[in-house]
Structures are given as C-alpha cells and as structure tokens.
Amino acid sequence: MQTATLTAHEVEKLFAMVESHFLDFKAKAIAPGKLTRSIAAFANSDGGELFVGIQEPSAGGPKTWDGFDDQESANGLLQVINAVLPLGQGCRVTWLEAEGRPGGVVQIEVHKNRDIIRTTNNEVYIRRGAQNLPISQPEALERLRLNKGLSSFETMTVDAKDEAVTNSEETISFILEIVPHQEPDRWLRKQQLIIDDKPTVAGVVLFADEPQALLPKRCGIKVYRYRTAADEGTREALDGVPRTVEGCAYRQVYEAVAMTKTIIEGIRRMTPQGLDSVEYPEETLHEIITNAVLHRDYSIPDDIHIRIYDNRVEVESPGSLPGHITPHNILDERFARNGNIVRVINKFPNPPNKDVGEGLNTAFRAMKLLYLKEPEIVQRESSVLVVIRHEQLASPEERIMTFLESHDSISNGEAREICVIREDWRIRSIFARMVAAGMIEKVPGSMTSNTAYRKIG
Known part of the structure; x- marks a missing residue:
C-alpha cells in the first residue's frame, strides 16, 4: 500500500463529503461480502472511491475516524479486494494516517473496468447514486454487457432479406x-455483415440504402437550431422544424x-470587433459527429441529437461510454463498441x-488553434453528450478591454454578448472589479439600464 498523512483540515474536508455515485464510506468491521458489493458496483459503473475505517452513524450526525490499528491488521481487507479486483489492475489502495487520529483508514480507488466484476458471492452490482444495486435478470446483465462492449448489438441479425445489403446502390458503388x-454477396459474408442469410445490424447501417426503414429509431440523426444561449432549448426558442439526416452511416456523417x-x-453575434459570424473548426464538428455515428449503442431506440445554440453545439449519442472508457481517459484510451462498423467504414473512399x-x-486540437475552449464530454445515464462551446479562452476582462480598443464605450448588454454571460449581475460585478482596478470608468451621464463604461486614458 502507498501511504499518505492527512492534515486536520483534510480530515474535516473528508468528513464533510457526502456519499454519492462516486463515493462510499464503510466501517472497518464491514463484512467482506458486503465490502465487495461496493467495489464491484464502482468497477461495473463509472469508478469511484471507497474509504474503509470511517464510521458514518445511521441516524445522522458527524462521521468518526475508526481506523485499523496498523497496516498488518488490514491485510484481510487487502485479500478480499484482491480476490475481486487484483490490486494494481483496476484499483489502487492507499493507507491514510492523520494527525491526532489513531490507526489508519484504507482508501480504495476503483477504476471503471472493461469486464463485469463480481463479488466474492458471485453477484453483480452496479452503482446508481449512493446505492449499490444488484443485477440478476438476464436482460439487465445483457444490457451491462452491451454497455461494457463485451457484446455488441452490431453483430445481431436483422429480420430482412440479404438483398437489402447485397443489391443496394450503396454496396454496388462501394464494391x-x-x-x-x-462479388457483393461473397465479400459481405466474409466481413461477417451477413450471417445465416440475414444482414447484421452493422451490415444494414453501412450498406442498406435506407437503414432507418430496417432499424427504425436506431440510426437516424436529428438536427435542431435553438435561438437561445439558455441551458436548455425550449419549443419557443426552436427555429423551424428539426431536420432529419438519414441514409447509410458514411453519408450520414458528411451530410450531418x-x-x-x-x-x-x-x-451572428457580438464580438470585441463588432457583429461577426460564429465560427467552429470543421475538423471538430466532423470528428465529434463521426464519433457519435460510429460508437453509438445501436441497441437503444433513439436518434443522435445535434442541437445548435447561439453559443454552443451539443451532440448527444445514445449509449454510455463502452468498456473502461470514461470522460477523463477518453483521449488516451481506445475501445470500439462497434468494431465491424469502425473497421469497414475505413475502407470507403475518403473515410x-x-x-x-x-x-x-x-x-x-482544432478548438485550441482557434483559442476556443475544449469540448466537454458528459456521461449521462444512457447517453454521451459532447458540448462544443463557442467561448474564447480569454477572460471576460480581456474581452471587454479588447472591445474597448475599437469602441468608445461598452454597455452591460454588449458585455454579456461578447463574454457569453447571461446574468447581468455577473457583468456588473466584473465592471465593478475593473473600475476598482483602474481599468475602466463609468461614462459620465450614463445611468440605470443605459450605464456604459469606457477605458481610462
């Protein structure tokens, strides 16, 4: 075990934490089987931290430090952990001591695992909120396998004739x-895109002329335009009817x-240089939409949703991140839920x-080159959301000063536009800080809703 010593302040911060989807506390007297429920649940979900040796009263009240006497007395705990999830392979254990506290607490950091992890009683659990929920029904276990990428819906056959893919225009032009x-028939069978004389989901997605007719609500793309920068789009802010993108995966990507x-x-929106067109790097849009089409979970009956707001683009793809992939390691780790789709589409011209x-x-990288903030990846319960914000890396103060380089003054409304900040009180606070710092001053005679500021000097 690694060791670490906590300060009194760090202990208080630890005690103030609340059990959640990613955090659990257990007393040192916990039964081994019950402990492995939490370990398995974290590993089968999104990972998390477990502190053993911190007592949390069931009736509420403050937590107490109830540490093991020494590291040797925690050996039984380590053996239990190792039986479920080998140390160093999916979890890390740290011995925590603290100033003025007896003994030590064992911190277990569990990472999301690409396999289904079972307890010492051979049970399967997942983490939902602050609970460990058992998974026993065959349908729930299969859903977990699909989420982890241990099985893939793309290999399932579709109740359709093989002609849907062997004789399509898409296949003929590809061949x-x-x-x-x-010959199309021979090649598709060799690629495992036709099995038992029926096309697979991957075969339909890649080569059917109208995949949406054979897989309704499982392979379409909806594009929305919301004339707002609010956190959520509303019917009132929706600009026109949502557009639908259909066809095979290859054509969907480029059309979307x-x-x-x-x-x-x-x-068009206000910038420090005046009213200008919004610009996103095409590489960013292309790669994120491609990722959504290739790696979505085709077993979930839902479309990919592309929502275009005044200040951001959201791409939501059905299905959780597969295997051991998390929003934190997605740029460094590789795991393909739909291996056949990813492999075969790479054979197309200009894949x-x-x-x-x-x-x-x-x-x-493309966002950085335009000095825009990096995309944000959010794991939802049954989907992955990628948010591409049109926000400069510069601070609000820098954007305001840049605006004043080419304008005599700036109002609260103009500042909200260029800083992408909705609340006027936040802009008033920024103005107040800049006035106190001697960067700007109020324009004489301007007041209330017409208050404006100008650069000093």
Missing part, C-alpha cells in the same frame, strides 16, 4: 472501389456535418475516420 474486385456547418454560418482512434484528439 466497384475495393481491390481486388469481388454539412448541415450543421450551414446552420452555424447563419449565426470519415481517417486516423482511427485519433478523432477526438483532432477535435480538441
């Missing part, structure tokens, strides 16, 4: 490009990117996934 030339780019080019496994890294 003419591959080397050496082969083009449609999104066209809509964005119509957005959307040219650099397999590097798409999101390319998207992040």
Whole structure:
C-alpha cells in the first residue's frame, strides 16, 4: 500500500463529503461480502472511491475516524479486494494516517473496468447514486454487457432479406472501389455483415440504402437550431422544424456535418470587433459527429441529437461510454463498441475516420488553434453528450478591454454578448472589479439600464 498523512483540515474536508455515485464510506468491521458489493458496483459503473475505517452513524450526525490499528491488521481487507479486483489492475489502495487520529483508514480507488466484476458471492452490482444495486435478470446483465462492449448489438441479425445489403446502390458503388474486385454477396459474408442469410445490424447501417426503414429509431440523426444561449432549448426558442439526416452511416456523417456547418454560418453575434459570424473548426464538428455515428449503442431506440445554440453545439449519442472508457481517459484510451462498423467504414473512399482512434484528439486540437475552449464530454445515464462551446479562452476582462480598443464605450448588454454571460449581475460585478482596478470608468451621464463604461486614458 502507498501511504499518505492527512492534515486536520483534510480530515474535516473528508468528513464533510457526502456519499454519492462516486463515493462510499464503510466501517472497518464491514463484512467482506458486503465490502465487495461496493467495489464491484464502482468497477461495473463509472469508478469511484471507497474509504474503509470511517464510521458514518445511521441516524445522522458527524462521521468518526475508526481506523485499523496498523497496516498488518488490514491485510484481510487487502485479500478480499484482491480476490475481486487484483490490486494494481483496476484499483489502487492507499493507507491514510492523520494527525491526532489513531490507526489508519484504507482508501480504495476503483477504476471503471472493461469486464463485469463480481463479488466474492458471485453477484453483480452496479452503482446508481449512493446505492449499490444488484443485477440478476438476464436482460439487465445483457444490457451491462452491451454497455461494457463485451457484446455488441452490431453483430445481431436483422429480420430482412440479404438483398437489402447485397443489391443496394450503396454496396454496388462501394464494391466497384475495393481491390481486388469481388462479388457483393461473397465479400459481405466474409466481413461477417451477413450471417445465416440475414444482414447484421452493422451490415444494414453501412450498406442498406435506407437503414432507418430496417432499424427504425436506431440510426437516424436529428438536427435542431435553438435561438437561445439558455441551458436548455425550449419549443419557443426552436427555429423551424428539426431536420432529419438519414441514409447509410458514411453519408450520414458528411451530410450531418454539412448541415450543421450551414446552420452555424447563419449565426451572428457580438464580438470585441463588432457583429461577426460564429465560427467552429470543421475538423471538430466532423470528428465529434463521426464519433457519435460510429460508437453509438445501436441497441437503444433513439436518434443522435445535434442541437445548435447561439453559443454552443451539443451532440448527444445514445449509449454510455463502452468498456473502461470514461470522460477523463477518453483521449488516451481506445475501445470500439462497434468494431465491424469502425473497421469497414475505413475502407470507403475518403473515410470519415481517417486516423482511427485519433478523432477526438483532432477535435480538441482544432478548438485550441482557434483559442476556443475544449469540448466537454458528459456521461449521462444512457447517453454521451459532447458540448462544443463557442467561448474564447480569454477572460471576460480581456474581452471587454479588447472591445474597448475599437469602441468608445461598452454597455452591460454588449458585455454579456461578447463574454457569453447571461446574468447581468455577473457583468456588473466584473465592471465593478475593473473600475476598482483602474481599468475602466463609468461614462459620465450614463445611468440605470443605459450605464456604459469606457477605458481610462
């Protein structure tokens, strides 16, 4: 075990923490089987931290330090952990001591695991909120396997004739490009895109002329334009009818990117240089939309949703992050839920996934080159949301001063626009700090809603 010593302040901060989806506290007297429920639940979900040796009264009240006498007395605990999740392979254990506290607490950091982890009683648990929930029904276990990428819906067959993919226009045009030339039926069977004379989900997604007719609500893309910067879009803010992108995966990617780019080019907003068109790097849009199409969970009956706001683009893809992938390691780790789709689409002319496994890294780099904030990846319960914000890396103060380089004054409304801040009280606070710092001053005669500020000197 690694060791660490906590200060009195750190202990108080630890005691103030509340059990959650990522955090659990256990007394040192916990039964081994019950302890492994939490370990398995974290490993089967999104990972988390477990502190053993901190007593949390059931009737409420403050937590207490109830540490093990020494590291040797915690050996039984380590053996239990190692039986479920080998130390160093999915979890890390640290011995925590504290000033003025007897003994030590064992901190167990559990990482999301690519396999299904079971307790010492061979039970399966997942973490939901601050609870460890048992998974025993076959349907729930299969859903967990799909979420982890241990099985893939793309290999399932579709109740349709193989002609849906062997004789489609998409297949015929594709076959003419591959080397050496082969018959469609033979090539598709060799690629495991036809099994038992039926097309697989991957085969339909890649080569059917109308996949949405064979897999309704499982492979479409909806594009929305909301004329607002609010946290959520409303019917009132929706600009027109949502657009639908259909067709095979290859064509969906390019059409969705083009449609999104066209809509964005119509957005104009205030910048330090005046009213200007909003700009997002096309590489970022392309890579994130490609990622959504290739790695979504096709077993979930829902579309991919692209929402275009005044200050951001959101791409929501059905399904949780697969295997051991989390929002924190997604740029460094690789795991393909739909291996066949990813592999075969790379054989198309000008494939959307040219650099397999590097798409999101390319998207992040492209944002940096325009001095925009990196995309944000959010794991929801049954979907992955990527938020691409049109926010400069510069601070609000820097943006205001840049605006005043080419304008005589700036109002609260103009500052909200260029700083992408909705609340006027926040802008008033920024103005107050800048006045106190001697950067700006109030324009004489301006007041109430017409108050304006100008640069000093």
